[in-house]
Amino acid sequence: MSQSIRIAIAGYGNLGRGVEAAIAKNSDMLLTGIYTRRPPSQLKPRQEASPVYSMEALNGDVDKIDVLILCGGSKEDLPKQGPELAALFNTVDSFDTHARIPEYFAAVDGPARANRKTALISAGWDPGMFSINRVYGEALLPDGATYTFWGKGLSQGHSDAIRRIPGVAGGVQYTVPAQEALDRVRDGSRPILTTRQKHTRDCFVVLEADANPEAVKRAIVTMPHYFDEYDTTVAFITEEELRREHNAMPHGGVVIRSGNTTAENAQVVEYSLKLSSNPEFTSSILVAYARAVHRMQQAGQYGAKTVFDVAPGLLSAKSPEQLRAEDL
Amino acid sequence: MSQSIRIAIAGYGNLGRGVEAAIAKNSDMLLTGIYTRRPPSQLKPRQEASPVYSMEALNGDVDKIDVLILCGGSKEDLPKQGPELAALFNTVDSFDTHARIPEYFAAVDGPARANRKTALISAGWDPGMFSINRVYGEALLPDGATYTFWGKGLSQGHSDAIRRIPGVAGGVQYTVPAQEALDRVRDGSRPILTTRQKHTRDCFVVLEADANPEAVKRAIVTMPHYFDEYDTTVAFITEEELRREHNAMPHGGVVIRSGNTTAENAQVVEYSLKLSSNPEFTSSILVAYARAVHRMQQAGQYGAKTVFDVAPGLLSAKSPEQLRAEDL
Numbered sequence: 001m002s003q004s005i006r007i008a009i010a011g012y013g014n015l016g017r018g019v020e021a022a023i024a025k026n027s028d029m030l031l032t033g034i035y036t037r038r039p040p041s042q043l044k045p046r047q048e049a050s051p052v053y054s055m056e057a058l059n060g061d062v063d064k065i066d067v068l069i070l071c072g073g074s075k076e077d078l079p080k081q082g083p084e085l086a087a088l089f090n091t092v093d094s095f096d097t098h099a100r101i102p103e104y105f106a107a108v109d110g111p112a113r114a115n116r117k118t119a120l121i122s123a124g125w126d127p128g129m130f131s132i133n134r135v136y137g138e139a140l141l142p143d144g145a146t147y148t149f150w151g152k153g154l155s156q157g158h159s160d161a162i163r164r165i166p167g168v169a170g171g172v173q174y175t176v177p178a179q180e181a182l183d184r185v186r187d188g189s190r191p192i193l194t195t196r197q198k199h200t201r202d203c204f205v206v207l208e209a210d211a212n213p214e215a216v217k218r219a220i221v222t223m224p225h226y227f228d229e230y231d232t233t234v235a236f237i238t239e240e241e242l243r244r245e246h247n248a249m250p251h252g253g254v255v256i257r258s259g260n261t262t263a264e265n266a267q268v269v270e271y272s273l274k275l276s277s278n279p280e281f282t283s284s285i286l287v288a289y290a291r292a293v294h295r296m297q298q299a300g301q302y303g304a305k306t307v308f309d310v311a312p313g314l315l316s317a318k319s320p321e322q323l324r325a326e327d328l
Numbered sequence: 329m330s331q332s333i334r335i336a337i338a339g340y341g342n343l344g345r346g347v348e349a350a351i352a353k354n355s356d357m358l359l360t361g362i363y364t365r366r367p368p369s370q371l372k373p374r375q376e377a378s379p380v381y382s383m384e385a386l387n388g389d390v391d392k393i394d395v396l397i398l399c400g401g402s403k404e405d406l407p408k409q410g411p412e413l414a415a416l417f418n419t420v421d422s423f424d425t426h427a428r429i430p431e432y433f434a435a436v437d438g439p440a441r442a443n444r445k446t447a448l449i450s451a452g453w454d455p456g457m458f459s460i461n462r463v464y465g466e467a468l469l470p471d472g473a474t475y476t477f478w479g480k481g482l483s484q485g486h487s488d489a490i491r492r493i494p495g496v497a498g499g500v501q502y503t504v505p506a507q508e509a510l511d512r513v514r515d516g517s518r519p520i521l522t523t524r525q526k527h528t529r530d531c532f533v534v535l536e537a538d539a540n541p542e543a544v545k546r547a548i549v550t551m552p553h554y555f556d557e558y559d560t561t562v563a564f565i566t567e568e569e570l571r572r573e574h575n576a577m578p579h580g581g582v583v584i585r586s587g588n589t590t591a592e593n594a595q596v597v598e599y600s601l602k603l604s605s606n607p608e609f610t611s612s613i614l615v616a617y618a619r620a621v622h623r624m625q626q627a628g629q630y631g632a633k634t635v636f637d638v639a640p641g642l643l644s645a646k647s648p649e650q651l652r653a654e655d656l
């Protein structure tokens with residue numbers, strides 16, 4: 001066994017906690033530190049032994065860290081942290097604002113390349129594993145159509161949108177793929193589906209004491225971008241029910257490529273996820289990509305990378321010989 | 329658009345025919361020739377315009393071919409052809425004798441490396457896409473179990489075994505995954521399953537005029553390695569029924585990784601294929617990997633490779649920029 005890969009965590013929310021758990025599942029890795037903007041003494045890590053430091057200490061620990069996993073958010077944290085930290089560390093992040101990926105890639109690529117570091121951006125399951133399956137699907141069946149369904153799962157963005165409505169004390173939103181649409185896609189018939197046909201949105205809402213249920217419901221189902229293009233259900237529940245029944249973060253989804261190799265022969269490829277914890281699965285992906293980033297940097301492959309640039313074997317703790325003998 | 333990738337086919341059975349069809353679906357590729365051991369004038373290609381040459385002409389056409397796709401069998405053809413042709417061409421093959429892959433890899437690696445060629449071995453769906461999904465699954469969920477189910481599909485090897493039994497005039501065998509086993513695996517419970525619990529084998533057999541049905545049935549269900557460990561059904565049909573109902577080559581299967589990121593959270597990842605034509609899908613995969621092989625050789629990555637060594641983006645006709653903008 002060669003030396004452990006030394007991994008550090010920047011930011012300790014749900015994702016950081018998940019990364020801490022995932023590192024413990026990989027025997028070739030060592031957690032060297034959790035770096036936080038909070039006072040370190042106030043942070044209670046999952047494992048008591050996990051060392052916690054102030055984010056300001058990060059720059060001084062450059063020599064102690066092989067890969068830094070950035071666990072901040074895509075909106076506020078990563079656009080600033082990503083380029084800065086890629087100048088000092090090999091990094092992995094889960095930047096997930098799809099439309100801004102080209103811009104973010106360029107911002108990270110420059111400093112990483114200039115400093116001979118490797119920075120893997122936008123890892124996770126979408127962007128991430130779903131993206132990989134879209135690319136494999138297109139390449140293997142060029143005459144075809146790709147379908148992505150999300151859920152059943154808790155959508156953080158839509159839940160936040162509900163909670164911003166006046167009169168709402170709390171709430172969650174589940175995205176649910178429509179079974180009929182899924183069945184038609186799996187048939188190999190390549191249907192054209194509207195947004196409304198693909199998913200429904202189920203909301204569970206706790207009202208404030210003086211709120212008007214009808215007004216809240218109307219505000220939800222007509223909300224542009226978030227709900228107006230979907231069939232949306234709204235159920236009112238108690239604070240206690242919300243805590244008891246809706247405290248988990250399940251998610252998942254399906255990527256399907258349906259295509260024809262000849263006029264006679266339809267072929268259907270499907271990749272699906274059923275996740276009890278969305279953030280923990282994302283974290284586990286970030287940790288596997290940290291192994292790949294470490295190897296790519298050692299092989300002189302510097303700059304920003306995405307999951308499209310990473311050969312599957314680089315994610316595995318096994319050697320290429322072992323993989324060929326055991327997994328091929 | 330840059331210059332087309334010039335692809336040639338060595339061997340024209342089901343796989344070669346499928347490769348011919350797949351090249352026509354990829355606008356960045358050009359079929360330069362089909363090379364056969366039969367007299368070229370006797371071969372009737374799928375498309376009249378496809379040029380057909382004698383296998384002996386191959387060595388003289390080295391400068392006209394970017395990638396040669398080897399469409400011979402794993403038992404007789406590839407062990408000899410693979411190492412010989414990898415000294416002259418960039419190659420892709422579907423060598424699928426799992427136990428002999430390390431040996432075959434070494435035999436191809438030497439000549440390819442010595443001649444600065446790239447040789448991708450064992451592409452297809454198993455080995456191939458299923459193998460990739462086994463590796464991703466293990467890497468993303470190290471605390472877990474991997475399950476591979478095949479079918480429902482026609483098994484060539486098992487059909488051949490039936491046809492070798494005295495008294496059998498013809499027949500096919502379908503491998504069928506057991507629904508109950510599939511359901512238990514999808515639950516995330518990580519059951520331990522015996523061979524018998526995972527698949528059943530359904531045989532459709534045409535008897536010779538004087539054959540004893542009971543003796544044939546017994547010979548099938550007790551055949552070591554092929555049938556004795558499975559629940560096998562045998563149905564006797566007419567020659568005409570065999571031709572009418574069993575002339576397609578459907579196949580498919582499922583790779584499932586079931587694992588826990590923490591004690592509380594089980595996560596299930598599934599990759600599944602539903603194929604109308606097994607050989608055509610395999611062919612389509614070989615063609616996508618030919619694109620990757622061409623790029624890898626141009627980038628100086630010589631020697632034998634497997635699907636584990638190929639980054640997903642290399643399979644795509646799109647540029648890295650386009651992939652990041654459209655697929656991530």
